[in-house]
Amino acid sequence: MSTATRRPRDTEFASGKGEVLLQASDVLMQFGGLTAVKDVNMTVHEGEIVGLIGPNGAGKTTFFNCLTGLYKPTSGEVRLAGEQIPPKPRKVVKAGMARTFQNIRLFGNMTALENVMVGTYCRTTSGVLTTVLRGPKFHREEKETRAKAQELLDFVGLGHTTELLARNLPYGDQRRLEVARALATDPKVVLLDEPTAGMNPQETQQASDLIFRIRDTGRAVVVIEHDMRFIFNLCDRVLCLVRGEVLVEGSPEQVQSDPRVIEAYIGTGDDDDFDDDDVQEGPA
Amino acid sequence: MNIPKITISPRPNVGKALLAGGAVLLIVAALLAWSYDSTILGDLSISGNPAPLQEFAIVMGVVGLIEAALVHRRLTSLSWWDTTSSARALAVGTLVYIVLIDYNIAYQSGGVINLDPGAWLALVGALVMVAGSFLLAPVKVTNQLKVHGANWLEIVVITATLAALLFMVAFILRGDDGGSVLAALAAGGTFGVLLFRGGFFTWLSVAAARHRPVIMLGALVVALLFPLTQNGTDANMSIAVDIAIFLCAALGLNIVVGLAGLLDLGYIAFLGTGAYVGAMMSSAASATIGWHPPFLVVALLGALTSAVLGLIIGSPTLRLSGDYLAIVTLAFGEIFHTAVNNMDGTNGPDLTHGPNGIAGIPDLNLFGFNFGSTHNLGSFTISNYSNYYILLVLVAALIITIFSRLNNSRIGRGWIAIREDERAAEAMGVNIFGLKILAFAGGAFLAGLAGTIQAHATPSVVPDNYTFQESSFLLAAVVLGGMGTVVGVALGATVLKLLPEKLRFIEDYRLLIFGLALVLMMRFRPEGLIASRRRQLEFHDEDENLADIVQEEHVDEQKANA
Amino acid sequence: MTQFIQQLLNGLTVGSLYALIAVGYTVVYGIVQLINFAHGEVFMIGAFGSLATWQVVCQKSTGLWVLPIMIVGGALCSVAIALVMERFAYRPLRNAPRLAPLITAIGISIALQRAIQLWYPGATSNVPYPSIDGVTGGSLTVGSVVIQRTTLFTLGVLVVSAAALYIFISRTRTGKAMVAVSQDPDTARLMGINVDRIIAAAFAMGAILAALAGVAQGLRDSNVSSTMGFLAGLKAFTAAVLGGIGNIQGAVAGGLVLGLIEAMATQYIPGQFGGNAWSDVYAFIVLILVLVFRPQGLFGARVVDRA
Numbered sequence A: 001m002s003t004a005t006r007r008p009r010d011t012e013f014a015s016g017k018g019e020v021l022l023q024a025s026d027v028l029m030q031f032g033g034l035t036a037v038k039d040v041n042m043t044v045h046e047g048e049i050v051g052l053i054g055p056n057g058a059g060k061t062t063f064f065n066c067l068t069g070l071y072k073p074t075s076g077e078v079r080l081a082g083e084q085i086p087p088k089p090r091k092v093v094k095a096g097m098a099r100t101f102q103n104i105r106l107f108g109n110m111t112a113l114e115n116v117m118v119g120t121y122c123r124t125t126s127g128v129l130t131t132v133l134r135g136p137k138f139h140r141e142e143k144e145t146r147a148k149a150q151e152l153l154d155f156v157g158l159g160h161t162t163e164l165l166a167r168n169l170p171y172g173d174q175r176r177l178e179v180a181r182a183l184a185t186d187p188k189v190v191l192l193d194e195p196t197a198g199m200n201p202q203e204t205q206q207a208s209d210l211i212f213r214i215r216d217t218g219r220a221v222v223v224i225e226h227d228m229r230f231i232f233n234l235c236d237r238v239l240c241l242v243r244g245e246v247l248v249e250g251s252p253e254q255v256q257s258d259p260r261v262i263e264a265y266i267g268t269g270d271d272d273d274f275d276d277d278d279v280q281e282g283p284a
Numbered sequence B: 001m002n003i004p005k006i007t008i009s010p011r012p013n014v015g016k017a018l019l020a021g022g023a024v025l026l027i028v029a030a031l032l033a034w035s036y037d038s039t040i041l042g043d044l045s046i047s048g049n050p051a052p053l054q055e056f057a058i059v060m061g062v063v064g065l066i067e068a069a070l071v072h073r074r075l076t077s078l079s080w081w082d083t084t085s086s087a088r089a090l091a092v093g094t095l096v097y098i099v100l101i102d103y104n105i106a107y108q109s110g111g112v113i114n115l116d117p118g119a120w121l122a123l124v125g126a127l128v129m130v131a132g133s134f135l136l137a138p139v140k141v142t143n144q145l146k147v148h149g150a151n152w153l154e155i156v157v158i159t160a161t162l163a164a165l166l167f168m169v170a171f172i173l174r175g176d177d178g179g180s181v182l183a184a185l186a187a188g189g190t191f192g193v194l195l196f197r198g199g200f201f202t203w204l205s206v207a208a209a210r211h212r213p214v215i216m217l218g219a220l221v222v223a224l225l226f227p228l229t230q231n232g233t234d235a236n237m238s239i240a241v242d243i244a245i246f247l248c249a250a251l252g253l254n255i256v257v258g259l260a261g262l263l264d265l266g267y268i269a270f271l272g273t274g275a276y277v278g279a280m281m282s283s284a285a286s287a288t289i290g291w292h293p294p295f296l297v298v299a300l301l302g303a304l305t306s307a308v309l310g311l312i313i314g315s316p317t318l319r320l321s322g323d324y325l326a327i328v329t330l331a332f333g334e335i336f337h338t339a340v341n342n343m344d345g346t347n348g349p350d351l352t353h354g355p356n357g358i359a360g361i362p363d364l365n366l367f368g369f370n371f372g373s374t375h376n377l378g379s380f381t382i383s384n385y386s387n388y389y390i391l392l393v394l395v396a397a398l399i400i401t402i403f404s405r406l407n408n409s410r411i412g413r414g415w416i417a418i419r420e421d422e423r424a425a426e427a428m429g430v431n432i433f434g435l436k437i438l439a440f441a442g443g444a445f446l447a448g449l450a451g452t453i454q455a456h457a458t459p460s461v462v463p464d465n466y467t468f469q470e471s472s473f474l475l476a477a478v479v480l481g482g483m484g485t486v487v488g489v490a491l492g493a494t495v496l497k498l499l500p501e502k503l504r505f506i507e508d509y510r511l512l513i514f515g516l517a518l519v520l521m522m523r524f525r526p527e528g529l530i531a532s533r534r535r536q537l538e539f540h541d542e543d544e545n546l547a548d549i550v551q552e553e554h555v556d557e558q559k560a561n562a
Numbered sequence C: 001m002t003q004f005i006q007q008l009l010n011g012l013t014v015g016s017l018y019a020l021i022a023v024g025y026t027v028v029y030g031i032v033q034l035i036n037f038a039h040g041e042v043f044m045i046g047a048f049g050s051l052a053t054w055q056v057v058c059q060k061s062t063g064l065w066v067l068p069i070m071i072v073g074g075a076l077c078s079v080a081i082a083l084v085m086e087r088f089a090y091r092p093l094r095n096a097p098r099l100a101p102l103i104t105a106i107g108i109s110i111a112l113q114r115a116i117q118l119w120y121p122g123a124t125s126n127v128p129y130p131s132i133d134g135v136t137g138g139s140l141t142v143g144s145v146v147i148q149r150t151t152l153f154t155l156g157v158l159v160v161s162a163a164a165l166y167i168f169i170s171r172t173r174t175g176k177a178m179v180a181v182s183q184d185p186d187t188a189r190l191m192g193i194n195v196d197r198i199i200a201a202a203f204a205m206g207a208i209l210a211a212l213a214g215v216a217q218g219l220r221d222s223n224v225s226s227t228m229g230f231l232a233g234l235k236a237f238t239a240a241v242l243g244g245i246g247n248i249q250g251a252v253a254g255g256l257v258l259g260l261i262e263a264m265a266t267q268y269i270p271g272q273f274g275g276n277a278w279s280d281v282y283a284f285i286v287l288i289l290v291l292v293f294r295p296q297g298l299f300g301a302r303v304v305d306r307a
Ligand SMILES: Nc1ncnc2c1ncn2[C@@H]1O[C@H](COP(=O)(O)OP(=O)(O)OP(=O)(O)O)[C@@H](O)[C@H]1O
Pocket: A031, A034, A036, A054, A055, A056, A057, A058, A059, A060, A061, A062, A063, A102, A276, A277, A278, A279, A281, A282, A283, C305, C306, C307
């Protein structure tokens, strides 16, 4: 396994460094009376790793869902590379943003390779006629897809699992497979929802390594995590979300030392926060 | 359901002897008379001149002897064959077979008294075989998947299997009384279970995958040669045509249900659409459209009309949960039926002649080839229905090709992903709606195409051919045979259509049996008789063991093909 | 005007039947997201059960006193069938892919229809249903509008059932638990609600209402048939969708609306496409239109599926 480049320490956090890739403005998401995400703004630049932290039920996953079109935000807009993207998952992926899920959602009965190949769906074009007639284009594209998927499996360190069923993989491998599947969509921005949940320290280390390598391919990464050491080591910039609102935004150092963040986290044990806890999606 | 496990301490040597002894008794019995009455079950009354049903018994006996000989033998080339399990299957099947025949003889000739010695001896032989087989010790076999014979040998074996299947179908078709047919089914079932228990089919599935193109071609040739077994008579060929139409529709439905996972409960309406377009634009006296273009144009129009209807029904519902689609297709089936029933000039425009339908549709004429007349092929005669049969087999081959090419492609992977987790597939950029509508309208297109041929192949097109009942038969064929597999669905369609034709006495119970079979199938074997591995996994999501087995098979197969 | 009022009454009668059956679809769907496609057959069994009760228990008496007994007999049969299918056919499939319970439902539906045809004496065609003193027979005339007694009976059954249903849901433990489960099954489970029991209760409740509908329809048409459940079930499902599937009040309203649409369309659509021959088609066109323009139904359904 190659050693990844560390975060360039010589730069301040990256705002104004690369081009703006992702810009979410005033995203609001309400469920009936509950406001899960409240006027959140986030800007992500090329080659940047942004962290999203916050206590359970803060609205982090919901915010991802809004970005990727799984939820249609009550108001607000999301721009990718300057273009406004409609809240339709397929269009979002096509525009260049892909994600992983907090509670793994692989296609369990497909092999690892097939899972990744599904990710290439939106970048390939073989239609019915091509497929049924099996022209040269079909064979070429099929071969390329296969090669690309294998390459991505190797990239995330799952080269040996090609023909294994996704459901048979160990937990940590499943998380990495989800990353490979997301990368297969050729995203400009990758959204990772708790990529190290349930991992041991060694796997966590590999995960941050992987995220650096993804960044080094020129992509931007947004990571949700509860593991603070992981986040502060990894990210160029961190947003702390509390009850749907951005409480603090800044460099890891700034966020780390902000008393409000500490208070928000200590406050998680409080009753009123506990009520918000999402029953369906507790961390595994 | 817990069947108490019978534990018998194995006595291999005794078992072996009994198995062989029983088999010999059976063979001897088959050479004797079983009944004094020569009209029962195709004349079992002459000693020394075995009738077909007795010939089956001889084959069973011979196989029993071979099995007995294989006990204790360590033949490396057959180390994958499970002698004990297969011998038990053979013995039990033989017993069922003999009991069925004896019961039939006794029933028809007025009592057990009237069984001749041969019938008794056969029963004893079968019982002895059962006793012997259950005394055999269980054997450990090597993995059947890893068996890799010479290419030519594998192809010969597979072809022989296909031919045996064809022979069985032809035999059943020829049977003219329920008893013989049932007995023949029991014999076929016995050999089927024997091979299954022995591990033959496990090997066959992998070996067939290795020689796919050859096999497909072989199956096609076998199916095309089928009319030659009928000596130019049309009685069975008209049944075969019905089966072939049903098969085409079932294969089309298999794309919708088996690949895309969409439950279409009104699929027969698409066949009906094609049939009505074909009928209305034919040159029949009662055709209602004045334009009579050549058949190829009509076929295309029928298929397209069907597909457009599919789009109209599918586009609102496919965005919603799959249940809605199921109900709406059901409603569509009813709308179709009501509409063709009503458009008789009184309740609507006169397009379909209402309940009377459109009759007297002339035979097809494609490029000067008249489907209505007989043609000679060397010394063989190809009859009227045989012409249609051959055309329909070609259409079925077309549908199968489309099916398997779509299945192994980007589109097929998209469908699987949708079946697995629709939301995740969507979030990964799969065009859910497009893929669903493709399957749905594509399925409708193919059914429409088959329908236009049906219009010419059947005497008349009437509304009552296209009821919900027919749709549910189609669904039953797909589900019972095995969703997403060609072989399974072909088997399901053939069995479902053939049996009621030949076993008239089950006619009353047919629906009851199909209904219960659907329920039991979903409960105990939702993946169908011949399961697609993927489907099997999907229906047994909690079965980790199965997942391991399937994965091992898959990896082995990859290695074998590499 | 007379015409209109007459059709209004017709529509409400048919609509009441749809409503009664639709509740069964909606309650079960709300709780287990299962379209119990065989519910139409539960309705049919209810009708036949009441008929059998009349023949055997009530000794074919036509006095009004037999009516409650018939209803109870019919309800017992339909509840028994519903519980058996829930326990042995659906429950084992709760975690299976969606396709499985749907196919099971179709299987049950086909088998039940055929079983009645085979084993209920005379059920290969329509079986005459008794007239009961007081609820059938001589119609009333108000102005120039003719009101059948069965119309009044059917409407009465709906009103009483709706009231009982309301009380059941808002006052009883089981009823409240049912609503809780349909809103959030996981939380309900955590709160110690026995979900299996609630599901069975939902099936039973739907079956009782369906049996009432079966009796009402038998009295109205003076006959019942083994195939009566198929179309009625389909339309009741349409009614449930119309009202927003999962929404109980919606199902009742949806049934009435659908009945009215059908009656009015039969009366007022001119030309060849008007009239009874097409009335089924109108209902299904309504279904498709609702799904296109307002899939959550007129009154909104509960939202499921989180990412
Ligand atoms: N579809 C929905 N309907 C109603 N409420 C929802 C829905 N999705 C999320 N919520 C609510 O929104 C709030 C935010 O949930 P979210 O899952 O976004 O939190 P999170 O920050 O990801 O928490 P965790 O760290 O536990 O993953 C929770 O109170 C949750 O119950």
